[in-house]
Amino acid sequence: MTFSAAGPSNSTPVQQMRHTTGHRAEPDHNRPRSDTLMSLFGSRSFAQHFQPNSTILLDGTPADALYLIVSGTVRCCTISEDGQRQIFRFAQSGEFLGIADIETWHFTGEAVDHVILKSIPRRQVERALATNPDLRREMRAHICAQLETREKQLLSLVTTRAPERLLQFLSEFAATRASTGYISLPMGRRDIAEHLGMSVETVSRAFTVLKDRHLIDLACAEKFKVNAAA
């Protein structure tokens, strides 16, 4: 018995009125500014909660909203005809979903862990875009940054071997979580495998390779630390 690769789990998002106390700013160097964009998610937006592995948005359905991730991790993936899945992005808190979608979603978004989102209607975004040049600049910078990221991923997929690719991934992940101790991975080996384009077993082997070379430390399967280069 195999579990479906992309079976949309029909857990309904729990809508509840909760004021988020303002999330921590991301220390991401690569990401463009988002002040104007962020300010759209003001007072009137409600928080939605999603259980782990629930579907947040489905490829091909109308993209009627723009989301801001308040907490948790969302995997953004496309699925081929034969059920193979490719996760092209793990979206973290402070990031947006739907920046590069106009009419319909061009990917499927699933909650990795417990996810809290704020949303605003697409119409409102379009209205703001029509009148606000700053917002247009920010949106454009975001899409371009995403495009650049995808192209770097293509390069990385082609040019690097499994352990190095994993190390790159872990390093970049660690860069978003300024921490001195161990960093905990919200996603499992399967997700990492589908992100880096390899099998779960290879991910596991790559972890042990990195550990044996003392390039990373592993407290347990999901708590790691990247060691400084020699």
Next chain:
Amino acid sequence: MTFSAAGPSNSTPVQQMRHTTGHRAEPDHNRPRSDTLMSLFGSRSFAQHFQPNSTILLDGTPADALYLIVSGTVRCCTISEDGQRQIFRFAQSGEFLGIADIETWHFTGEAVDHVILKSIPRRQVERALATNPDLRREMRAHICAQLETREKQLLSLVTTRAPERLLQFLSEFAATRASTGYISLPMGRRDIAEHLGMSVETVSRAFTVLKDRHLIDLACAEKFKVNAAA
């Protein structure tokens, strides 16, 4: 040899290949309208000529212009620290260069064959963008389409084997050249290899595999025809 990714353990391999580029968005479907954008390249822009393998624009340098390809093919690539190259796009006549670049070029553009470009200054584009909502819509649609294409490429790189990937590439290329007879490839095996993420030898072998299965016809190395699926 079978190309189905999760083929059952059938020792007598059923020789078939998925030929499923049809119902998903073709690059033609995927390409947004460009009327307003195209109209910018009106009277006053003059044509520039480039010899084969000459550099048109260099990664990291100021993106001071927007280009329209009048004729020829441009390879758009990123290069890793160790010199490995990944061609993420072959831009053909009628397509634009610099849609997704704001301050500096984020890729290197090289002429595959003899290339003729029209260009307009970036400043002019920005001015037009500030006042023309139609142009904004078109630009946005173009960038989003590019992003979608990259994500499909990521998926394809991970999920398909060499011969199938080549067939997909040839089919999509053929779709941009509505022709009944043989279609001639402007780029060499090396370019195809760097586009599809494999070695030149594998590209060559994939060609002969496709030819032997009568999925394509080859008049010579650079003239091919994709046969209709059985």
Next chain:
DNA sequence: CGGTAAGTTGACCTCGTTCAACATTCGTGG
């Protein structure tokens, strides 16, 4: 406890790379 899912490890095999030889085309100079 037992059951299930996730992670790790090993054995084997496949695909693609690498290295090498050879074929073919093309441009240049004799």
Next chain:
DNA sequence: CCACGAATGTTGAACGAGGTCAACTTACCG
């Protein structure tokens, strides 16, 4: 015109990275 070398493409043989399958461990949860 042919001779020659330089690219470019094709084919073969051996190697290796990673996939697949299977066994086992561990953690979690009833």
